[in-house]
Amino acid sequence: MAIVTFLSAKGSPGATTTALLAAALWPRPAVLVEADPAGGDLAARVPAADGSVLDADRGLLPLLTSARRGLTPAQVLEQTQLVAGGSRVVVGLGGSEQALAAGQGWSALAGALRELTRHQDVLLDAGRVGADPVHLDLLRASDVVVLVVRAEAGAVLHARERLRVLSGALRRPDGLLPRLGVLVVGDLRRRAREADDAAALLTGAGDRADDFGRLPLDPAGAAVFDGARTARPERTALVRAGRAVVGSLADAATGSTRRSAA
Ligand SMILES: Nc1ncnc2c1ncn2[C@@H]1O[C@H](COP(=O)(O)OP(=O)(O)OP(=O)(O)O)[C@@H](O)[C@H]1O
Ligand SMILES: [Mg+2]
Structure with missing residues (x-):
């Protein structure tokens, strides 16, 4: 099994929506961790499976706080909650101060x-990632890193720069890298060509991105x-397109032998 990380760059909102979409459609058991250092918003935006409000005190903060004494997978599972739709989630932090205070907890x-x-x-x-991300160890521990990019000129330029930086920063001491790629979000009915061009521009240079x-x-x-x-979320264009995209991401995650950085 694998760690699959969703993140964004300046100009490309959509990391949380795409991560929630992936969690809802993931073909295997999975837990979604809201690890955005800027703070999470799941508790405010999705109800619990029983229709109540998610418990904002249960989630990433108690995990990072106790992490100084070491963390077990069981402790992570204790902090999960079930949301409407059936996904299991770890609700994120209150804000960036908590993310900085966590230090080695990440x-x-x-x-x-x-x-x-x-x-x-x-x-x-993993939220919007800029220079010197506080959760770099988490990004490096990923098997697959998915940069969500809007098919707009400014967004693509920022994404290209982010890919360049990440392909160096994600390199681990053993020389291996997570599989890094882009997921392009755009008006696919009227501007599908622009979305394809954006993907080509981002993946074309060397073998930096899938x-x-x-x-x-x-x-x-x-x-x-x-x-x-x-009424029928499965009929929305996003969920319908999401099935194929999430399915192939899940496949990529199983076959994600980490690439050598050499
Ligand atoms: N595929 C999409 N189509 C239309 N709207 C979208 C899509 N994805 C995201 N959005 C909208 O964009 C806004 C921001 O999305 P989201 O919260 O997923 O972004 P984010 O990158 O997680 O932002 P933040 O930096 O605030 O955490 C929301 O209003 C969301 O509904
Ligand atoms: Mg978000």
């Missing part, structure tokens, strides 16, 4: 999540993952 969390992959997949919402596919810009579908009550 590294202990990375170790516990790697151990957890003996039994199930781990999906991470193409993990396309997702439509679909406000109605995205609203499903933002607390909206939708």
Whole structure:
């Protein structure tokens, strides 16, 4: 099993929505960890499976706080909650102060999540990643890193720079790298060509990035993952397109022998 991490760069909102979509459609048992150092918003945007509000005190903060004494996969599982739709999640932090205070806790969390992959997949919402990410150890512990990119000129430029930096920063001391790729979000009905061009631009240079596919810009579908009550979420364009994309990501995760950085 694998750790699959979703993140974004400047100009490309969608990391949380895409991570929630992946968790909802993942074909194997998985836990979604909201590991955005800027703070999480799951507790505010998705209800618990029984319709109640998610417990914001249960989740990543108690894990990172106790991580100084070491962390086990069982402790991670104790902090999960079931959300409407059936996904199991670890609710994120209150804000960036907590993320900074966690210090080495991120590294202990990375170790516990790697151990957890003996039994199930781990999906991470790593938020928007800039220079010097506080959770770099978590990103490095990933098997697959998915950069969510909007098919817009500015967004693509920022994404290209982020890929360049990440392909160096994710290198581990043993020389191995997570599999790094892009998932392009755009208006696939009227501007599919732009989305393909964006993907080609981002993956074309060397072997820096894989193409993990396309997702439509679909406000109605995205609203499903933002607390909206939708009668038939499976009929939205986002969920319909998501099935194939998430399926092939899950396949990529099983075959993700880490690439040599040489
Ligand atoms: N495929 C999509 N189609 C239409 N709207 C989308 C899509 N993905 C995300 N959105 C919308 O964009 C906004 C931001 O999305 P989201 O919260 O997923 O981004 P984020 O990268 O996690 O942002 P943040 O940095 O605040 O954590 C939301 O209103 C969401 O509904
Ligand atoms: Mg987010």
